[in-house]
Amino acid sequence: MKSVSEAIQNRRSIRQYVQEPIPQADLEEILRLTSLAPSAWNVQPWRFIVVTHPDKKLELQAAANNQKQVGNAPAVIVVVSDMEDVLANPREFAHPEMSEEEKDRLVGTIQNTFGSQSVEQRGQWAVAQTYISLGFLLLAAQEKGYDTSAMLGFDAGKVKALFQLPDHVRIAALVALGKGTEPGRPHHRHSLDRIATFV
Template structure:
């Protein structure tokens, strides 16, 4: 299986085909430039109205990773990986800082008007409802992280097996944030499991 170095990137097709959930990683720290590049690529994921509600927490601290593992049903990949990326949505941050959703080139007055309209658009929904809406955007970025990582020769395992309220508490995150998931990341120290997938005709209706 291809295991590219940072300078050797995989095509999108190769990245998709060689991605596997990896639960045992090489014991070496993440290259910090690669890590930033993966996050930057993930930040290019699209969001509805470009509101950008996705947020990341990056943990590269074994003590904190162990605590995270404790609230993730003791899944060992959480502390085995050199880093864990937590992907979540924070729609309340978006609304509180709505002006930041628009580029400065738009001009102050237009930004103010657009920010107000954004607040009005979501004002009728409760926090959980709009949080759920924002989560659909974070889920897209979650996929982008996995493929951006693989494209640069890294591996991940997406995880939803954790106690969200305990993870919020551990990472000092507000109650309203919603998690796309945890992503232990690093270089694979073992191959993933062979994976079975439905064929295209089983999951597609063509008209």
């Protein structure tokens, strides 16, 4: 078992994979860990489509600027953000330890906050939450011995059409997943001086 630090240090984008299926139990465990990501009000707008069928992967590759890692990876996870699904089920994410009164207050706050926003605005808010789950997904996969490559290079309209997703959902990312056959590039990152201020 890797520590979180090891998973962070070892993760890099990998675009070439061993051609062997990923056990369903591993896929489910990676997504279970991913689902533990935090989000504002615990809304959890993330949804995941796990694509393993070879034909579907090739169709997805065509919708993803023909990026080879899509067809090459044994699994590709489409990370979807669906704020309208969240709003249609507002009591679902209220913590079971909350009283009924607290739950009512939470639902009221959610309805007040998002009811006045356009589908576009609240969709944009939700996708920021969904990216938290993307970070968890990349690290959970790494810890379980899998490599990944996150992708934003795709045509969202084509991806939605492929999986018959409604127009309002956002595709946050595609994630190729498998055991890598290449080392990937060493990390190249800003120094702390460049990105952090201590006051």
